[in-house]
Amino acid sequence: MTREASDYAHLVRMAGLFVIGVTAFVVLRWLMVPADFGVLGHYRAGAVTDNMKPPPVFAGQAACVECHADVAELRAKGRHVGVACEACHGALAAHASNPDGQKPVRPDARNTCISCHSANISKPASFPQVVPAEHAPEGSCAACHVVHNPKIS
Amino acid sequence: MDQDRRTFLGQTGKWLVLTASAAIAWEHVLAGRPEEAPNYKATDHWWGMAIDIEKCIGCGTCVRACKTENDVPHEAFTFRTWVERYVVDPADFDHPVVESPNGGYDGFHQREVRDPTLKMFYVPKLCNHCEHSPCVQVCPVGATFESQDGVVLVDKSYCLGCRYCVQACPYGCRFIDPRTHTVDKCSLCYHRITRGLTTACCETCPTGARALADLKDPKDPIHAFLREHKVQVLKPQMATGSKMYYNGLDGSVR
Numbered sequence: 001m002t003r004e005a006s007d008y009a010h011l012v013r014m015a016g017l018f019v020i021g022v023t024a025f026v027v028l029r030w031l032m033v034p035a036d037f038g039v040l041g042h043y044r045a046g047a048v049t050d051n052m053k054p055p056p057v058f059a060g061q062a063a064c065v066e067c068h069a070d071v072a073e074l075r076a077k078g079r080h081v082g083v084a085c086e087a088c089h090g091a092l093a094a095h096a097s098n099p100d101g102q103k104p105v106r107p108d109a110r111n112t113c114i115s116c117h118s119a120n121i122s123k124p125a126s127f128p129q130v131v132p133a134e135h136a137p138e139g140s141c142a143a144c145h146v147v148h149n150p151k152i153s
Numbered sequence: 154m155d156q157d158r159r160t161f162l163g164q165t166g167k168w169l170v171l172t173a174s175a176a177i178a179w180e181h182v183l184a185g186r187p188e189e190a191p192n193y194k195a196t197d198h199w200w201g202m203a204i205d206i207e208k209c210i211g212c213g214t215c216v217r218a219c220k221t222e223n224d225v226p227h228e229a230f231t232f233r234t235w236v237e238r239y240v241v242d243p244a245d246f247d248h249p250v251v252e253s254p255n256g257g258y259d260g261f262h263q264r265e266v267r268d269p270t271l272k273m274f275y276v277p278k279l280c281n282h283c284e285h286s287p288c289v290q291v292c293p294v295g296a297t298f299e300s301q302d303g304v305v306l307v308d309k310s311y312c313l314g315c316r317y318c319v320q321a322c323p324y325g326c327r328f329i330d331p332r333t334h335t336v337d338k339c340s341l342c343y344h345r346i347t348r349g350l351t352t353a354c355c356e357t358c359p360t361g362a363r364a365l366a367d368l369k370d371p372k373d374p375i376h377a378f379l380r381e382h383k384v385q386v387l388k389p390q391m392a393t394g395s396k397m398y399y400n401g402l403d404g405s406v407r
Binding site for chain 1: 210306309342360
């Protein structure tokens, strides 16, 4: 029994389609998957550096102390030794990089204190607390306390 | 070779000076500008955090600092870190009352019922940067991943916003950014820690209730913290490999 070429034609067509399909898959995958995908794991390696990019908004304690060593020294003697400058003064990276152009706003010497020291039954009992309505209700805390080196009376 | 000792020493000296200065110059080229490309080697670090519940006063400074540092939208459900107040009836351990008004952004008001028999404390929460993160395992496109230094990061340009990871996180740490419709969460201030700074929340915490920790640094205080305290992670039964180590974590905390 002899076989004609036409007997195989359907197989050749299938094989051709298969080859075209695989090639299209490989080409499309090459085009669509970023080159750095899978270098470090199942993710884009560039995403790590993307996450490093934003500039810090809080300058960090070291930057503050560079210029304001006198305040840091005063603070180091008191109970506020562990409180970073930017905890009360806010984010100041802009000021740290441009000290004269970007002057920070002085924190309100009552509401800033109250945000930590207002009495609350759910705070640890050892934490110094006052009832703001009863404790010099009209005044600024700074009138009696040195804010950078507060005394507990 | 027609070379006497004098020219030999002279030439060797010249070469030494040249190579040394070239090496120093090349090191500066490699280092780049310190603020943009620090000599940060990811495999030298393994980040986590020590959180001391006994020190937390619920002031919300961390929540405010985080929103400022990371440009987190001011929405009722968008927090990279937040603080919860637990009110527990010691006799009914399984049903704590958990409050977190605006994520603790404005602090916590005095409770109207000041029952001294109730147990109360604050629990700061954030992404646990799990070693075996459920959120990473479900991401269909590889848009969230554990970096080599143990931080779970999001690739915002690759995220589809499918929300699988939001459901997968057992700690509720993820949200969809309403501006980009992609997922967002705590990045452990990756842009800060790779520059040698601490996270915004740890920087501003006034009582030292939270401290960034590099577990690969033998000098890091985390080692003493873990040794000297009774430490627990959230939901240890989930085996997520959380790296947020809590001191004073009550069993009622969910």
